[in-house]
Amino acid sequence: MKTVVCIKQVPDTEARIRIAPDGKGIAEGDLNWIVSPYDEFAIEEALRIKEKKGGEVVLVALGPDRVQSALRSGLAMGADSALHLKDPLFESVDTLGTAWALAAAIRPLAADLVLTGQQGVGGDNSQIPGLLAEILDVPQVTMAVKVEIGEGKATVEREIEGAHEVWETSLPAVISAQKGLNEPRYASLKGIMAAKKKTIETKDAASLGLKPEDLAPKTRVVGLELPASRPGVKMIPGDADAQVKELLRLLHEEAKVL
């Protein structure tokens, strides 16, 4: 069983976001970068599958040099090897271009399973799993909260609005991880030491057989701003009885939401 896990490096979820001077991106300055939390569920699932079925776990990530630390954390959790896709051409890619690059890297690996997080925290696009599955011409199951691997197939549970679905898919497939799938392990000291010895292979666009036109973005962020600040709070004085009475009056008469 060979599982490829696509991971994305994202700003820490506790981080305050600042806008870069160009007004189109975030100021990276002193940001703390982490593996996108949903991708950690994907790595954990891949490791559990390997522990049960044998095989190997390969990590793939696209981005600048700093992405290597995300790959290193995944290797420390127990992944076997890592691929870093890095090229100046990747700097302006959109989701579709990212998916093309990931697909080009994954295709020669002949994986039985591709796992991703259900969305990269931050970009919040939730597109890569579906784009990747279509480009690789394999089936997909997104937002998985349970995965069971059978012979050449997998049973996957996923949550939708107010219901729980059970899917069956043939393998190879792309499956995206939702919170609830598992509890990711912490890297052990031994794992961290072992990860230092593992090599991270780097590939650029040309070595993936990608041309600039394959990567030309179809969507472009033209502006980024902080949300308008809220109007400010009206504190309701008094004891609990008075507060409750006044709150309901305000919600009913002033805000008109009740």
Added chain:
Amino acid sequence: MPTIVTFAEVRDGKVRRASLEAVSEARRLAGPLGATVQSVLIGQGVAPLAAEVASYGADRVHVFDDAELGSYATESFARALAQVITQEKPSVVLVPYTAMGKDVAPRVAARVGAGLVSDVVKLEVKDGKLEARRPVYAGKALATVRWEGEPQMATLRPNVFALGTPEASRPFETVTGTADVSTRRARVQSVQAAGAGKVELTEAQIIVSGGRGLKGPENFHLVEELANALGAAVGASRAVVDAGWVDHQMQVGQTGKTVSPTLYVAAGISGAIQHLAGMSSSKVIVAINKDADAPIFKVADYGIVGDVFEVLPKLSAAAKDLRSRH
């Protein structure tokens, strides 16, 4: 004449509200774009629903009605949608950002080579082109996005785009499509409803969320009781989800759900930045917390400094009383 295509999702024999919101938005954009609106219905027994979709503004409804489409399979649904896009060459494609829309839209985008912008909360026409606004970092920032080329494909956040006024007498035509159901390597085997009468967070008009201020899972019923009294969905902070008090499906925030209800009540939630990110686009926010300095009050419209154990039961009783009178 340019065309806007929307995907009309059907669940349990009904067109979902988010799909009608997408048709309504398409109708609004049709004016400045000088476009016609076409919608796509896929499923089993969906043909009779065409009139409802049309009443919100579709001029033409493509119907893929097939027993084989009775249970959702990404590949066959994506093929049907892609087939309409290839045939009609729309300049805009709108899909609701629901569990199904989220699953099918990227597959379609890759298939037809469209630029896809997810979870859009506002669309505008500028120089004949679309411009989208979408929250990123779970709402800590707002991005403005434009497309290069067509189709300009977007998924729309439910509960944000206003529903139009349906006109039952609107003329429309129906086109019957034949879906390619040959490739369905992944498909739904069974569906279980997650508890009757539960209001889904992302679709709720009112949400009551609880946090660590409730001190333990045994007290979470206070939040549920207020939610019942208000006809609201129940949410929770990451802290209490991670502590195992409630199911992770209830988590509001950056690694949970992003919500924009009309009314959000935060009870015993201090307001960690990743929680605020997921709910600060709510129309009206009420915070109840014993700590007057809690960050939640910075985003709230109405604040009560008080003990949740005292305030919540009183609020539930009074809300029940208010609702029975109106």
